[in-house]
Amino acid sequence: MKLKKTYIIAGVIFSILVVSLVLIHKAFSGKNIYISSGFERSVMIKVDHTETKLSEVVVHISSIAAEYENLFGPSVWEDEMDGVAFEDYIINEVKTKLTRMKCMDQVAITRGIVLSNQEEANIKKAASEYLAGVDKESIRKYNLTQSEVAEMYRSMLLADKLYQYMTENVDREFSEDDARVISIQYIKTDSLGAAQLIEERIKAGTSFSSLIKENNSYEYEYELRRGETEEAFETAAYRLATGEVSAPVECSDGVYIILCVNDYDKAKTTENKQRMIDEYKLANFNAVFDEYEAGVYAEYNEKLWDSLDSTSRLTVTTDFQGIYDRYFATTTVEE
DSSP states (O other): OOOOOBOTTTHHHHHHHHHHHHHHHHTTOOOOOEEOSOOOTTEEEEETTEEEEHHHHHHHHHHHHHHHHHHHOGGGGGSEETTEEHHHHHHHHHHHHHHHHHHHHHHHHHTTOOOOHHHHHHHHHHHHHHHTTBOHHHHHHHTOOHHHHHHHHHHHHHHHHHHHHHHTTOOOOOOHHHHOOEEEEEEEESSHHHHHHHHHHHHTTOOHHHHHHHHSSSOOBEEEOTTSSOHHHHHHHHTOOTTOBOOOEEETTEEEEEEEEESOOHHHHHHHHHHHHHHHHHHHHHHHHHHHHTTOOEEEOHHHHHTOOTTOOOOBSSOHHHHHHHHHGGGOOOO
């Protein structure tokens, strides 16, 4: 059994950012891939009547890579994500994100979704702000123009507005207990007998903290949400009040004794409830949109995609996604 570890120092911030980052990118999880050789120079994707150029791909690679580096550090390029080399993971993520976005844009147009004059004005401001932070050599190398950056922001906003339109009436209530976040510590043993000996020592007055140090390699806390652990562990943990210790809990990979540090983190519970609502909306959106997307013919310039690697990035001091969020936060899609 794997628990989501939240270290006492900076762990809370890390977990929020990871969840937010995953939700944002899953909203653009297109599936269809077709290969074609009939591409003009620098065109990467064709979806119906739209074309995605290399410059847009590189902007998104740079933005997403920076997000991961901020979370995990520059050494993330040496790692793997879901069993795939990190640079390949990022490139594939951008490919599916842009494919889904272009499909969403097409639907948005057919649904009559348009941008307001204020949104169009903000798009120009956002594009100008972003481009001002891009190194001149990067601009030259990828033929990046302000009008292209503006069109990237326009595409993102149309997709987000479509998402809001299609999910505004999708709702579900989650109870406070369903969303309740608790903080725990635990001791893991290999057998019921070993756990029972530890239980006896706790009853005799030995501190839980000292027993953790004896049995675990370090001391930490977990923020626990429902559905993250085996049922037996979750049931035992959620029955505890703050300060209480469980009896030994038998799981598939060992026997645990759990200490409840906080049986109700109100702020985290509120955040978790919103996350659950967002996930529910996203699932409903994908159930509808996946059917549409299955009939869309998307073509990829695989030769050009294969030429991309970790160096296919802009030298930039501005945050593409961050600028978008500041101007269009009310319609940002998160998953």
